[in-house]
Amino acid sequence: MTAVREHFGSRLGFILAAAGSAVGIGNLVAFPVAATKSGGGAFLLVYALFVFFICLPVMMAELALGRSSDKDPVGAYRTISKGSKLWSIPGWFALITPFMIAVFYLVVTVWVMGYLVETLFGNLDKLASQDFFIQFINTPQIFAYLVVLMLIINAILAMGVKDGIERAAKTLMPMLFVMLLGLVFFVLTLENAALGLKYYLVPDFSKIDGTVISKAMAQAFFSLSLGMGIMITYGSYMKKRDSIPGSSRAVAITDTLVAFTAGLLILPSIFHFNPQIDPSELSDSSAGMIFLFLPKIFLALQDSIGYVGASAVAGIFFFLVLVAAITSLVSIIEVPIATLRDERGMERKKAIYVIAAVQFVLAIACAVSFGMATWLTDFVQLAGVNKSFFDLIEIIFYDTILPLNGLLVCLFVIYKWKKANFDKELQEGDSDFAGSFSQKYVNFSLGTFIPLILLLIFINTVALKFFGYSFI
Numbered sequence: 001m002t003a004v005r006e007h008f009g010s011r012l013g014f015i016l017a018a019a020g021s022a023v024g025i026g027n028l029v030a031f032p033v034a035a036t037k038s039g040g041g042a043f044l045l046v047y048a049l050f051v052f053f054i055c056l057p058v059m060m061a062e063l064a065l066g067r068s069s070d071k072d073p074v075g076a077y078r079t080i081s082k083g084s085k086l087w088s089i090p091g092w093f094a095l096i097t098p099f100m101i102a103v104f105y106l107v108v109t110v111w112v113m114g115y116l117v118e119t120l121f122g123n124l125d126k127l128a129s130q131d132f133f134i135q136f137i138n139t140p141q142i143f144a145y146l147v148v149l150m151l152i153i154n155a156i157l158a159m160g161v162k163d164g165i166e167r168a169a170k171t172l173m174p175m176l177f178v179m180l181l182g183l184v185f186f187v188l189t190l191e192n193a194a195l196g197l198k199y200y201l202v203p204d205f206s207k208i209d210g211t212v213i214s215k216a217m218a219q220a221f222f223s224l225s226l227g228m229g230i231m232i233t234y235g236s237y238m239k240k241r242d243s244i245p246g247s248s249r250a251v252a253i254t255d256t257l258v259a260f261t262a263g264l265l266i267l268p269s270i271f272h273f274n275p276q277i278d279p280s281e282l283s284d285s286s287a288g289m290i291f292l293f294l295p296k297i298f299l300a301l302q303d304s305i306g307y308v309g310a311s312a313v314a315g316i317f318f319f320l321v322l323v324a325a326i327t328s329l330v331s332i333i334e335v336p337i338a339t340l341r342d343e344r345g346m347e348r349k350k351a352i353y354v355i356a357a358v359q360f361v362l363a364i365a366c367a368v369s370f371g372m373a374t375w376l377t378d379f380v381q382l383a384g385v386n387k388s389f390f391d392l393i394e395i396i397f398y399d400t401i402l403p404l405n406g407l408l409v410c411l412f413v414i415y416k417w418k419k420a421n422f423d424k425e426l427q428e429g430d431s432d433f434a435g436s437f438s439q440k441y442v443n444f445s446l447g448t449f450i451p452l453i454l455l456l457i458f459i460n461t462v463a464l465k466f467f468g469y470s471f472i
């Protein structure tokens with residue numbers, strides 16, 4: 001056991017670290033595109049409702065679990081359930097899920113890093129060419145990028161919670177906000193920017209159907225880093241005097257504002273590139289947008305600001321995505337580190353080596369599953385379609401287990417830990433919480449409709465991904 005538990009130094013430090021986790025590739029690319037394709041302002045509204053009425057209570061539940069038990073997710077479930085075998089299962093899920101999500105997220109981040117370096121070397125034109133992406137992800141260079149990326153992330157983690165995670169967030173997050181705003185101001189001056197804003201912001205409620213609603217929910221849940229054991233772990237580093245409800249709200253607002261602001265960057269750029277574009281043709285996947293489509297958009301800026309200017313804009317954008325991904329990866333890899341320390345009494349440094357070694361091997365297996373190793377490329381068949389090792393990890397851990405983990409957190413907190421204990425933890429450091437609307441809402445919703453919604457999403461995902469059948 002570690003003698004004294006590490007803590008974040010200040011409330012702001014915690015908020016920035018948690019926002020650093022929450023603000024990721026999902027915010028900068030997936031959100032703006034999903035919003036534009038699914039009803040603009042109408043999607044934004046549905047998304048915001050999900051963030052504040054469904055996801056926020058789950059975030060509070062995760063943070064409270066962590067802070068009350070002072071433990072990693074496995075230890076939190078074990079301590080609070082007093083050693084119940086059944087309730088140890090969600091604890092293990094909350095460990096394996098972040099571990100595996102980190103693996104595929106590492107690979108995508110490696111590609112972002114590669115695109116940043118190529119842009120800095122003046123190769124934006126190459127990035128915008130048709131086959132560059134598939135060639136690039138199959139070059140041995142990506143292994144070198146993986147090593148560099150893992151060195152950066154693990155160096156931050158090795159410095160600990162306050163001097164590593166919190167300090168990195170305090171430096172990188174304000175930088176990210178400023179650069180994002182700078183880019184937004186620039187693209188808003190471009191020709192046809194207003195057309196992009198129109199598609200992004202004007203509500204079209206006719207587009208809102210069951211699929212869009214479940215997409216908005218999944219996006220919000222992932223964006224707030226829920227169901228990944230991250231908030232349980234970060235909760236265990238929170239001080240008792242800090243308010244969980246207040247800090248959760250600050251994290252959710254920051255995350256949503258960044259996602260919203262990213263739309264003000266992406267959409268005007270797309271419409272500047274092609275005012276006739278039909279947004280429904282934009283790729284659904286973040287990877288498709290970042291690596292195949294956006295380089296073309298950045299290159300087109302050379303007509304107005306020259307090749308160097310266009311490369312600078314692209315470089316800043318890839319750098320933003322890289323920073324957002326690094327702070328997310330730091331938070332997700334801290335989960336297994338905390339578990340090895342709390343459950344096995346391992347030193348932080350040793351835990352880092354053990355986890356990095358396993359993740360390195362698995363990340364390589366993911367990275368070569370795009371053609372370099374054929375058996376990993378056609379790894380399994382799901383619902384009649386060949387899936388790579390990379391796809392499989394994404395489908396199992398991101399699509400399927402994430403909502404299940406959320407569901408289990410709600411049930412555990414309300415029915416095993418019990419409302420009264422949970423409520424007491426939320427009141428610690430927040431004298432205004434008792435008797436508030438927020439208190440009544442959180443307690444009621446977590447025991448009733450929130451788990452129900454997460455259950456429906458889980459069932460639908462299993463039916464869709466594994467059997468090719470959708471209810472909605």
Ligand code: PFF
Pocket residue numbers: 021022023024025026027101102105222223224225328329330331332333
């Ligand atoms: N909130 C993050 C995002 O939107 O990208 C979710 C996340 C993903 C956190 C991967 C951490 C991580 F490693």
